[in-house]
Amino acid sequence: MAKFVTIGERIHCISPAIRAAFDNKQPEAILKRAKEQLDAGATYLDVNIGPAENNGPELMKWAVELIQGNFDNVPLALDTANKAAIEAGISVYNRSKGKPIVNSADAGDRMSNIDLAAANDAIVIALCSNGPIAADNDERMMHCQNMLEHGMELGMEATDLWFDPLFVVVKGMQDKQMEVLEAIKMFSDMGLNSTGGLSNNSNGMPKNIRPIMDSAMVAMAMMQGLTSAIVNPCDQRLMETIKSCDVLKGNTLYADSYLDL
Amino acid sequence: MPFNRKAHKFSASIGTVEIGTGDKAIKLGGENVMPFYTFDGSMGDGPKVGVEITDLGLDAEPQGVKDYYAGCTSFADIAKKAEAMPGGDFVVLRLAGGDPNGANKSTEELVAIAKEVSDAISCPLVVEGSKNVEKDAELLPKVAQALEGKNVLLMSAKEENYKAIGAAAALAYNQKVGAESAVDINLAKQLNVVMTQLGVSAQSIVMNTGSAAAGYGFDYTISTFDRVRAAALGQDDKMLQMPIITPVASETWSVKESTAEESDAPEFWGPVEERGIAMEVETAVACLVSASDAVILKHPKSVATISEFIKSLM
Secondary structure (H helix, E strand, O other): OOOOEEEEEEEEOOOHHHHHHHHHOOHHHHHHHHHHHHHOOOOEEEEEOOOOOOOHHHHHHHHHHHHHHHOOOOOEEEEOOOHHHHHHHHHOOOOOOOOOEEEEEEOOHHHHHHHHHHHOOOEEEEEOOOOOOOOOHHHHHHHHHHHHHHHHHOOOOHHHEEEEOOOOOHHHHHHHHHHHHHHHHHHHHOOOEEOOEHHHHHOOOOOOOHHHHHHHHHHHHHHHOOOEEEEOOOOHHHHHHHHHHHHHOOOOOOOOOHHHO | OOOOOOOOOOOOOOOEEEEOOHHHOEEEEOOOOOOOOOOOOOOOOOOEEEEEEEOOOOOOOOHHHHHHOOOOOOHHHHHHHHHHOOOOOEEEEEOHHHOOOOOOOOHHHHHHHHHHHHHHOOOOEEEEOOOOHHHHHHHHHHHHHHOOOOOOEEEEEOOOOHHHHHHHHHHHOOOEEEEEOOOOHHHHHHHHHHHHHHOOOHHHEEEEOOOOOOOOOHHHHHHHHHHHHHHHHHOOOHHHOOOEEEEOHHHHOOOHHHHOOHHHOOHHHOOHHHHHHHHHHHHHHHHHHHOOOEEEEOOHHHHHHHHHHHHHHO
16 A cells, blocks of 8 residues: 555635745745645645636746645645636646646536546546535535546546545534544545545644644545645644554554654 | 566565676665566666685685686685686675684784785675684674775674674764664564664665575475565565575585585595585575575686676577
8 A cells, every 4th residue: 555645735715824935936835834744744735826816827936836846746735716827837847756636626517627637638627526615525426426437438547536524523523523534444445545624623623732633634534545634734743643543554654763753 | 368477566666785896896676677578677786796815725625616716826816716707796705704703813914915805806796604603703893994995795793793894884984884684574674674774775785694505404404585585576675675695615615415425425426526516506506596685606617607697598
């Protein structure tokens, strides 16, 4: 089994510093967060430029070249609702460390992002939803099947669609947690890759609680077969849990210093 | 249905470590396939063969080895003859006499021998210590210092003495260092981690993950090789992508199959020297087809045979 893939989520335009950096094309804040996340062990970095309706393509190109140029062609997830921006980003993307990830498609309005990934030999995050959160796993798996078939018709490898069950918040949807975990097991049993915004589960919880809940969630999800997650890699407890689960699953070979690697 | 050949390709590869200087320098490692799967990818420059000599002279050596070195009166003579052995790529000086429980030669005496050997040859040199961790922690840094500029491989740094040997060999004197673990894959990885944390670059480390004569717990040696390579190539584990060197002669020539005189052995065993060569060759072949990027041998017939074996599979 391959090592769990962490996608660092901290280059996100919801952060005022990152938003300002994108608005003014100021590299410092972006490079700082990229470095922090890579030092903490992230594999991929997510680059969320927001809707970027005016200058999306130009902005995404700038961001891709900036981050890959400074960090040895680190692989990236291109995260925006602006399709032209994703395509522009891929046009300057260096694949030597991994394919680009299109973040994201769903089984509704954003289905065409699968076409975009297929046309550009990219990985795509496929949200098992057509808008609202799926009512149950029958619905989740129907969306999964539809997107899988669509991708394969377009010539994609099944493993290039990373299915996202959509993690849901415990405070309000506690009764749905096991269902999400069961969906991951179903993806895994089909030999599919999976990912998701894992920390959704701890939304609204006190700051000191979130790393604990996220760590428990990632451990249970990895047991179910989750192959990747979009996370804050600077959360040390979470990263230690992921590395430990990778050892227990045989994804990496144990050495006493495994947490340093 | 027609047969479709599928290459067993990996996106990872074993690192390359260069030892020696000038035209005769060699590169260990560099492969990105299972051993000798040249039809699937690259084997780098291919496995190499080392010719072992020791500071203890020739008295205890098998007849064929004595005959080969006949007429040599100094370590320099022996070293030159070892370098000239057909099929050998590098010379290995094993400082077995340094063992405090054996001949207990002084560090000064052993360093002088290492210098004499090094000065006599132009091919790459590997210097093995006495196997005593305290003695080697003192001896190998001195050897590293004396042979500065020769780009030698010093064996071995172990869990107990890697700081002294790694710091001196690789950091202070820019030599290469062997990381030795005894059929313990987790320790093999850990040693590489702590050596790199010490500042030794991955391109300066060669692993000895353990060795044994065929039939003497050898299956553990092989399963360790298998697991090291599975992690290095299959999981792209950077901390296990160092090339592997395996001392063979020092293991195989001491077991009873190689030493029992004909009069003491079962009738069908045959001449003692033939058995010794067979043990050395069989063990080396099994190591090479499992992972080893270099094997250390001593009998001229074994060296010629293994060298031919490698050439015919490359």
